[in-house]
Amino acid sequence: MENCWSCRGPPSPRYGTSAARSLRPLWSGARLAAALIASGATPRIIRTQINQLDSIQVCKESAIPAPRPFLRYSPPEIDAQSAISLKAAKGEQEEHELLFDKSSARSLPPASLTKLMTAVVMLDLMPRFGRSLTDYLDIDEADVVGGSGINVKPSDKVVFRDAIANLMLPSSNITANAVARTFGQLLLDVEGNSGTDARERFVVEMNAKAAELEMRQTQFRNPSGQPARGQLTTAADMAKLMLTVARYPEIMACWETPTHVMQVAGPEPREQKISSTVRVINDYDVLGGKTGTLLPDCYNVAILSEAPNGDPLVTVILRAPDQMSLYTDLRCILDAVKRSRDWPRGTPG
Known part of the structure; x- marks a missing residue:
């Protein structure tokens, strides 16, 4: 350089x-x-x-x-x-x-930039299913897939506002999987389709949103960004997604400070400090x-x-x-x- x-x-x-x-x-x-x-x-x-x-x-x-x-x-x-x-x-x-x-x-590969779309789709679906930022997201054993996000574990509960922060700051894979499983199941229930994997149904919604935003060279395979064949994007497509993210105050609020204290409920209630992975x-x-x-x-x-x-x-x-x-x-x-x-x-x- x-x-x-x-x-x-x-x-x-x-x-x-x-x-x-x-x-x-x-x-x-x-x-x-x-x-x-x-x-x-x-x-x-x-x-x-x-x-x-x-x-x-x-x-x-x-x-x-x-x-x-x-x-x-x-x-x-x-x-x-x-x-x-x-x-x-x-x-x-x-x-x-x-x-x-x-x-x-x-x-x-988008890697964990994928979670930007996960958060956007979740926020789009919340009002449809009567969910608010103060409602709880349950963490399940099935969500423990991937190599990051160990600040939450099965049986924990976090409010959706903290779930967004956990996606955007430390980039929790477990939280991304929990979001996809939860809202994917809600979609399956309302559609009367019980034979499809809930996370896969959520990923379909992610790709539909990408098409709506004209991210023509982007394909998501999972909600976390973990390596997957065919999960690809471009810098130009990700710029379109970032322009969309800027219109979501719930996400922008997470970025106002580099750290956040997440309240974890469940069998082991605690306060969990989380920090942004963005060095700048x-x-x-x-x-x-x-x-x-x-x-x-x-x-x-x-x-x-x-x-x-x-x-x-x-x-x-x-x-x-x-x-x-x-x-x-x-x-x-x-x-x-x-x-x-x-x-x-x-x-x-």
């Missing part, structure tokens, strides 16, 4: 003074962030202050509006096999603006996101963030070779797209 100066700190003299001038906003932002952290500022205050700095500095970088992305900045070189970043449209009359693309139509969740411009990992070399992430003027951005990276590359790639993309165009002044979020 020789071209990704923003991830390496100040450039050496061999890059010249023009390169140094182009990176001054990043250095200023780092100094401001350090000062705010030292003063005990909250993540929201830090995000607002740095977005205001970005809005001033980025909009001053050129007096000539950029007619297309990356007119003044070369797109970063990344190690991941596929990625996309776009500015989300603010209204029905607007179109999403593509800011970065690397093989975004390439089919790759506290970055000033990151609003939320989800990771997905399949060892040894498939590291995915989908992120909602803010542009310098507060516009919403969606960035998806698929199949980075390791965790360090994943977050280096992500930060390179986020920093580059901010400086790829002139952002209309607005009120940062």
Whole structure:
């Protein structure tokens, strides 16, 4: 990633003074962030202050509006096999603006990004079956399939609000299986079809939702993202899903803080602290996101963030070779797209 100066700190003299001038906003932002952290500022205050700095500095970088992305900045070189970043449209009359693309139509495993769809389908089905966020999800022995999610176990009960957090933050496979089994069975009962596996019925609903969202190259095989033949997606399709997720306040609320205390009821009642797997969740411009990992070399992430003027951005990276590359790639993309165009002044979020 020789071209990704923003991830390496100040450039050496061999890059010249023009390169140094182009990176001054990043250095200023780092100094401001350090000062705010030292003063005990909250993540929201830090995000607002740095977005205001970005809005001033980025909009001053050129007096000539950029007619297309990356007119003044070369797109970063990344190690991941596929990625996309776009500015989300603010209204029905607007179109999403593509800011970065690397093989975004390439089919790759979604891993635990699958749970974004699991949560969306669950929230769509809850009112149909009279369920609320304060009702309980039961964990069953049949749900213990997959290698993560050991913070809940058979006979535990968690309210659906905490179940969403357990899907989005630590990425619990057991919770995903419990959601699929529960709502898949409700679908089977109302349809009068008792001979089909409940989780399989829920996955049918996931794929129907994917078709509705025009995720044409996506096929789900299970609700958790565990390895399965034919379970594939693309960065472009996952970006469509993230744009949909942003419209669900129940999911967005999970991402407001990197940790959550889940109340577990049942034979062993307890409080269970859970934390986000997204390493950049506290970055000033990151609003939320989800990771997905399949060892040894498939590291995915989908992120909602803010542009310098507060516009919403969606960035998806698929199949980075390791965790360090994943977050280096992500930060390179986020920093580059901010400086790829002139952002209309607005009120940062």
